[in-house]
Every structure is written in structure tokens, then in C-alpha cells.
Amino acid sequence: MTVRVQAEDFDMGAEMAALVAGRHDVGGLVSFLGTVRDLAGEMPVTAMTLEHYPGMTEKMLARIEAEALARWPIAASLIIHRHGRLLPGDNIVLVAVASAHRQAAFEACQFLVDWLKTKAPFWKREETPGGDHWVEAREADDEAADRWAACAP
Amino acid sequence: MTVRVQAEDFDMGAEMAALVAGRHDVGGLVSFLGTVRDLAGEMPVTAMTLEHYPGMTEKMLARIEAEALARWPIAASLIIHRHGRLLPGDNIVLVAVASAHRQAAFEACQFLVDWLKTKAPFWKREETPGGDHWVEAREADDEAADRWAACAP
Amino acid sequence: MPAMRLLYFAWLRSRIGVAEEEVTPPPEVRDVATLLAWMRGRGPAYAAALADERAVKVAVNQEFARAGDPVAPGDEVALFPPVTGG
Amino acid sequence: MPAMRLLYFAWLRSRIGVAEEEVTPPPEVRDVATLLAWMRGRGPAYAAALADERAVKVAVNQEFARAGDPVAPGDEVALFPPVTGG
Numbered sequence: 385m386t387v388r389v390q391a392e393d394f395d396m397g398a399e400m401a402a403l404v405a406g407r408h409d410v411g412g413l414v415s416f417l418g419t420v421r422d423l424a425g426e427m428p429v430t431a432m433t434l435e436h437y438p439g440m441t442e443k444m445l446a447r448i449e450a451e452a453l454a455r456w457p458i459a460a461s462l463i464i465h466r467h468g469r470l471l472p473g474d475n476i477v478l479v480a481v482a483s484a485h486r487q488a489a490f491e492a493c494q495f496l497v498d499w500l501k502t503k504a505p506f507w508k509r510e511e512t513p514g515g516d517h518w519v520e521a522r523e524a525d526d527e528a529a530d531r532w533a534a535c536a537p
Numbered sequence: 538m539t540v541r542v543q544a545e546d547f548d549m550g551a552e553m554a555a556l557v558a559g560r561h562d563v564g565g566l567v568s569f570l571g572t573v574r575d576l577a578g579e580m581p582v583t584a585m586t587l588e589h590y591p592g593m594t595e596k597m598l599a600r601i602e603a604e605a606l607a608r609w610p611i612a613a614s615l616i617i618h619r620h621g622r623l624l625p626g627d628n629i630v631l632v633a634v635a636s637a638h639r640q641a642a643f644e645a646c647q648f649l650v651d652w653l654k655t656k657a658p659f660w661k662r663e664e665t666p667g668g669d670h671w672v673e674a675r676e677a678d679d680e681a682a683d684r685w686a687a688c689a690p
Numbered sequence: 691m692p693a694m695r696l697l698y699f700a701w702l703r704s705r706i707g708v709a710e711e712e713v714t715p716p717p718e719v720r721d722v723a724t725l726l727a728w729m730r731g732r733g734p735a736y737a738a739a740l741a742d743e744r745a746v747k748v749a750v751n752q753e754f755a756r757a758g759d760p761v762a763p764g765d766e767v768a769l770f771p772p773v774t775g776g
Numbered sequence: 777m778p779a780m781r782l783l784y785f786a787w788l789r790s791r792i793g794v795a796e797e798e799v800t801p802p803p804e805v806r807d808v809a810t811l812l813a814w815m816r817g818r819g820p821a822y823a824a825a826l827a828d829e830r831a832v833k834v835a836v837n838q839e840f841a842r843a844g845d846p847v848a849p850g851d852e853v854a855l856f857p858p859v860t861g862g
């Protein structure tokens with residue numbers, strides 16, 4: 385049960401190994417790695433800066449992780465979210481959920497990712513050949529997170 | 538688009554990095570790592586042997602991967618499945634799906650894992666303190682795979 | 691009476707021109723709605739940045755808050771656009 | 777006429793006692809059902825291993841097959857219990 389918000393990169397393989405090290409009750413480990421795309425719609429993106437609300441971010445991430453733990457039988461979980469300036473291909477976020485039950489691991493991981501993408505206090509600024517701009521919130525993302533409110537596991 | 542059936546272990550971090558190396562159009566990478574549990578129900582398991590049908594396994598894995606590619610917008614995918622004798626905590630299977638769309642990546646990954654667990658020609662023999670036995674097929678797993686037949690993405 | 695700490699993020703920070711400030715609103719500022727109304731009167735940059743209510747989200751002491759939620763001296767109040775995730 | 781190659785997996789292999797063999801069934805063996813009936817007559821180990829039809833799955837030339845699907849000389853026919861995944 386770990387939450388980290390950091391500017392530094394992370395090593396997915398090492399994080400996964402550490403998460404399940406010495407645990408033999410884990411049948412499935414589902415993970416999501418989000419990386420910086422070089423396109424936003426049709427627009428090329430040359431870099432992205434993620435701003436966040438220090439303090440509130442960690443608090444909300446810990447709370448949503450606790451909610452996932454209450455809803456699904458989770459053996460271990462991890463959320464790492466980067467902030468600062470990132471280039472295309474860079475890691476942004478890693479969410480991993482280990483469970484004895486693969487369905488629970490998939491659902492809890494997707495729940496956490498949908499939440500992170502829509503509710504966590506992060507703001508994205510994109511650099512493009514045409515200039516910099518703050519990214520607008522997307523309705524499709526809100527819908528992805530909201531479906532969990534109506535759907536008990 | 539890679540399928541490997543092998544006795545050797547694999548390095549999840551290296552495999553993930555290779556899958557998306559040099560690709561900047563991938564926004565999300567969903568993966569499932571299956572490992573050997575030390576319990577089956579209430580019974581302690583000291584080792585497990587996975588037998589498979591060489592030739593048919595690779596053929597069926599390549600076919601189901603092609604089906605996932607046809608159903609979801611997938612940028613890259615990977616299936617590695619081990620066979621032979623494995624100990625608790627050992628890696629069994631890695632399924633990874635990269636997509637510009639995280640929902641597609643989650644769905645395709647879960648589709649492949651459900652399929653692997655229920656339709657791929659693998660048979661599991663467990664070693665327990667009370668002796669060895671072949672594992673019986675589970676109905677719950679069949680249901681998990683069958684729901685994909687009725688549900689277009 | 692302790693001051694109220696205001697934090698601004700993303701384009702709200704750029705438009706207002708500072709990342710944070712301490713303010714002492716008058717006693718009639720008791721909730722998020724009256725705070726925003728008072729802030730719009732602090733100058734054209736505030737009026738412009740806070741004009742579109744739907745585009746301004748508020749957190750009081752690091753919890754999302756709505757128009758009717760109370761604010762008080764000593765609170766940390768953050769103003770920001772809708773979040774755009776990771 | 778080429779022989780038919782039979783493969784056995786998991787507990788079907790243990791019970792029958794070999795992993796694979798070549799056979800030349802009589803001409804009335806034309807599909808999976810008639811092949812299984814003929815095999816049950818090959819001895820008590822076969823009769824016992826193949827007694828429960830629901831527990832025996834068949835693949836012909838590496839494709840899952842049902843009772844009515846054809847088998848022919850030269851085919852690779854695999855018999856195995858329901859798969860138990862990874």
C-alpha cells in the first residue's frame with residue numbers, strides 16, 4: 385500500500401518485483417503504465433508539464449487507494465505519479481494491484497487509473513510547435529470514473 | 538505482436554521496456570503477471586508443473602492475439618507463457634497490451650488473460666504435502682472467458 | 691485573527707499572476723460563493739480569471755468544496771481549473 | 777495409407793501410459809465419436825481413461841474437435857482433459 389508523487393523517473397520492473405517480493409499468495413498482478421504521447425488529437429506534442437497540488441495530491445491518492453482496498457480483495461498495491469516537465473515516451477504514472485483473484489486485480493487497477501485521470505489534482509500543460517497551452521478537461525474521462533460510483537464490485 | 542511459450546523465466550521490466558521502446562503513440566500499457574501461489578483453496582502447494590501441447594499452444598495464442606488486435610485498437614502486445622515445473626512465487630505468464638486508449642488496453646489485456654486461463658491447452662499438476670494431483674477445470678473461469686463472446690467492444 | 695491562505699494552480703495561477711497569497715476577507719465572506727464574489731472585486735485580473743464559475747474549482751483545506759461550503763480565517767483555500775489527470 | 781498420430785496429455789497420458797502412438801484404425805472410424813469408440817475397445821487402460829466422455833477433449837490437427845468432426849489417416853489427433861490454464 386504505497387503512494388509516491390515524485391519528479392524522478394521510476395523503474396517499472398524493479399517496482400513490480402519489490403511489490404510482490406516474498407509474497408506467494410498473489411496469483412495475479414495487474415499494472416498500468418502511462419507514458420507521454422507525442423500526439424494530442426492531431427497535434428504533435430514536444431513536451432508536457434504536469435503541475436499538481438502538493439499535499440492534497442498525496443492525501444487524495446492515499447484515500448482512493450484505501451477505497452480500492454475496501455472494495456476489492458487486494459494483497460498489495462502501488463501508485464507512483466510523476467510531476468514536472470516530461471518528454472514523449474517518458475513514464476508518467478504506474479498503478480499496480482496484486483490479488484489472489486485476477487478479476488479483482490483488473491477491476492481495482494482500472495478503478496484507480498480512471499480516478500487518477502479524472503479526480504487527482506494534476507494539470508497538464510502541453511508544448512506544441514504552435515505554442516504552449518493548458519489541456520482542457522475531457523468529458524469522456526469523467527464518465528469513465530463515474531461508472532464506478534454506480535457499480536459495486 | 539509477440540507470442541512466446543518457454544520454460545525459461547522472463548524479466549518483466551525488460552519485456553515492458555522492449556514492448557514500447559521508441560514508440561511515442563502509446564498512452565497506456567496494461568499488463569498482467571501471473572505467478573505461482575502457495576495455496577490452492579486451503580491446500581498448501583509446494584510446486585506446480587505446467588504441461589502444454591507444443592505447436593497447438595503457439596498457434597492458438599497467435600490466433601487469440603490476432604482476435605484481440607481485430608477487436609481493440611492495440612499498438613503493441615505480448616504474451617509469454619512458461620511451461621514445466623515452477624515453484625511458488627515463480628512467474629507463469631505475462632500479458633501486456635499497449636494502446637493509445639487505456640480502456641482498450643485494459644479490456645484487451647483482460648480478454649487475453651481470461652482466454653489463456655480457460656482455453657489455452659495447458660494442464661496444471663500440483664505438488665502438495667499430501668501428494669501430486671492434476672488440477673480440475675473450474676467453471677468460474679469458463680464463465681469469465683465466455684462473457685467476451687457476448688460483448689462486442 | 692489568522693489570515694486565509696489562497697493557492698492558485700494551472701491557468702488560474704498564470705492569469706492571477708501569483709502562486710499563493712494571504713488575505714483577510716471581510717466578515718461577510720463565510721462560504722465559497724461569497725469568497726469568490728469578494729475576490730472578483732479585488733481587481734480586473736481576479737474578475738477575469740474567476741469570471742466563468744464552471745471553470746473554477748475550489749478546495750478548502752485540501753478537500754474539494756462547493757459554493758455553499760464554509761470558509762474561515764486560517765483555512766487553506768485552493769482555486770484551480772478542472773483537473774486534467776496524468 | 778498413412779497412420780494416424782495420437783497424442784495424450786495430462787492424466788490421459790498417465791492413465792494410458794504413453795505420450796503418443798501411431799495407429800491405423802479400421803475404415804469405419806470416420807469421426808471423433810467412432811474413433812473414441814474404437815479406442816475404448818483397444819484394452820482396459822483405454823476403456824478406463826476414455827470412459828467419461830465429458831472429461832475427454834479432442835483436437836484434430838491442432839484444432840478443437842467435436843464428436844461429429846471427421847478424422848482421417850495422416851491426422852494428428854490429441855486427447856486431453858479440460859484445460860486448466862496458466
